[in-house]
Amino acid sequence: MPLGRGFGVLWSANALSNLADGLAFVSMPLLTASMTDDPRLVAGLATLYALVRLLVALPIGVWVDRFDRRTLIVAANLLRGVALLGLALTIQFGVSSLVILYVTMAVVGTLESVADSAAVAILPSLVDRERLDSANGRVAAAQLVSDEFAGPPLGGFLFAFAAAAPVFAMGGLWAVAGLVALALPIRRSWRPPGDAPAARRSVYAEAREGIAWLARHRVVGSLALIGALASVGYMLPFSILVLYAQERLGLNGSGYGLLLAFSALGGLLGSFLASRLRKRLGYRWTIAASLLLGALTLGGLALTTDPIIAGVLLALYILHAVIWNICSLALRQRLVPDNLLGRVGGAARVLGLLGLAAGSALGGLLGVIDLAIPVAVGAAVFVACCLVAAIMLRGELTPDDPTTTAIREADADAETVWVTRTHALRAG
Incomplete structure (x- = not known):
């Protein structure tokens, strides 16, 4: 049963992003090994990636609550695409290095955390709460197919063709995922009645x-x-x-x-x-x-x-x-x-x-x-x-939360307006 237009857009963006992740799972270690035969430096890329995600988890959680989540998903995917396309060009022209690779993957790790956190947080506003299990299940299925079945063999094939090929493909997939996410419903800012804007505190x-x-x-x-x-x-x-x-x-x-x-x-x-x-x-x-x-x-x-x-x-x-x-x-x-x-x-x-x-x-x-x-x-x-x-x-x-319920109702109204306007434009 369909879960709504908004979920379909989010699912599509996530599927494209996960396919890029599957490519990275195989191609990034192969790319590192092509630059050095030091096991510590090869393993160090995965270590750096994990450390970056750990260090940025808390501040990114704050940003996801501060800023529009749709915008964060779009920006994080587009920026990941730009970063990988830049890395691919350095490989293509023979000017890449381990330093460039490490810096790029640190940036990608940070942006991945932004995109993932924002996607998890935006999902309850797109799907009725009784169907969150089904929605998360469909996202998990797409992730498994992309990460485990489609991405790794495709990444290996592209790397065998040319070292820069899977990197170009990853950048393109993330960029397209960002463009797809532009179709997510625009969410209006909502504040409980009577609440005045609070002074912004520090991230921590x-x-x-x-x-x-x-x-x-x-x-x-x-x-x-x-x-x-x-x-x-x-x-x-x-x-x-x-x-x-x-x-x-x-x-x-x-x-x-x-x-x-x-x-x-x-x-x-x-x-x-x-x-x-x-x-x-x-x-x-x-x-x-x-x-x-x-x-x-x-x-x-x-x-x-x-x-x-x-x-x-x-x-x-x-x-x-x-x-x-x-x-x-x-x-x-x-x-x-x-x-x-x-x-x-x-x-x-x-x-x-x-x-x-x-x-x-x-x-x-x-x-x-x-x-x-x-x-x-x-x-x-x-x-x-x-x-x-x-x-x-x-x-x-699973008690109802008044704030969450009100926001979902506001988002539903916003999507209704979007659909109505779309039909009106088509009729015109």
């Missing part, structure tokens, strides 16, 4: 307001805690998964690629199941059951040496991860007031990124002892996540 003062709201709210705070723990549990096995596949499952590089591609099918299935499961079980038990599935699949993975069984378990694991992400994101979108969505999301994102870093480091340390240990510990972490969800996500989880 406003960021602290989002952190304080997150810490006070039982459900959304619990979701952030679970997200941080789940990030640790995710990176424990995935930080050493390539070694696990080689030494425990006996897979070569091609086999490892097939293992990851097969596991992504589970995520695609999860993107379609999440809304149906939530309607049947409710948020609390859908989230708890998905986290329990994550624990069981990692526990089985720690015990098996059969690559086929491992592939099925990983597919089920990714299925759990997608269902958890869709439900937790939709629940946060329904519970957080519209004027705090950016800041609360930024605070939660910081916790998740710290969890990823901690899980990666711990996975490497435990993997030195035995490669099965990080996988087993990851399973234990997900058991803890399941218990937290079952205990903390109780009671009424």
Whole structure:
């Protein structure tokens, strides 16, 4: 069932952007390796990207709440496109360097955070709250297809043709995504009746307001805690998964690629199941059951040496991860007031990124002892996540927020006016 013109525009822009991300997943490491054979510098690009996203998460959350989210999505994608097209030209004319590559990817990482945060925050104003699960599921499905299936092989093919080719393609895709986002409904500024404009505070003062709201709210705070723990549990096995596949499952590089591609099918299935499961079980038990599935699949993975069984378990694991992400994101979108969505999301994102870093480091340390240990510990972490969800996500989880409701009504009126004017122009 269609979710509306506004959602269709957002979905299209996200799909184009995600395809560019899929190209980057393969082509950027290949491009770095073509410039240096130092493993530290090759790995350093991913490290820089992660650090930039961590450092900018809180201020970007403030900007998403301060400024028009449509404008942020358009500007971030257009600027990413310009940055990548500039990098592609330096490669094409033989004047590129690691410094240029690192600086460009730092800029892209910042702009990606802006675009992603603004897209998450704008979605509740485009879709009825009862359909947020379906909307997030469709966005997740497009992301999986672009990031896991279409983007990586296309990126490898283009790089084999010419080093600059995938970079030109990425820049073009992001630029087109920005142009598509121009069709998002223009949102009018809304303020509760009687409220006077407040003096603007510093970025970090406003960021602290989002952190304080997150810490006070039982459900959304619990979701952030679970997200941080789940990030640790995710990176424990995935930080050493390539070694696990080689030494425990006996897979070569091609086999490892097939293992990851097969596991992504589970995520695609999860993107379609999440809304149906939530309607049947409710948020609390859908989230708890998905986290329990994550624990069981990692526990089985720690015990098996059969690559086929491992592939099925990983597919089920990714299925759990997608269902958890869709439900937790939709629940946060329904519970957080519209004027705090950016800041609360930024605070939660910081916790998740710290969890990823901690899980990666711990996975490497435990993997030195035995490669099965990080996988087993990851399973234990997900058991803890399941218990937290079952205990903390109780009671009424989706009360209406007056501010959010009023803003959505204003946006609906604005879109009605847009449609009416469009029909009038066509009739004329």
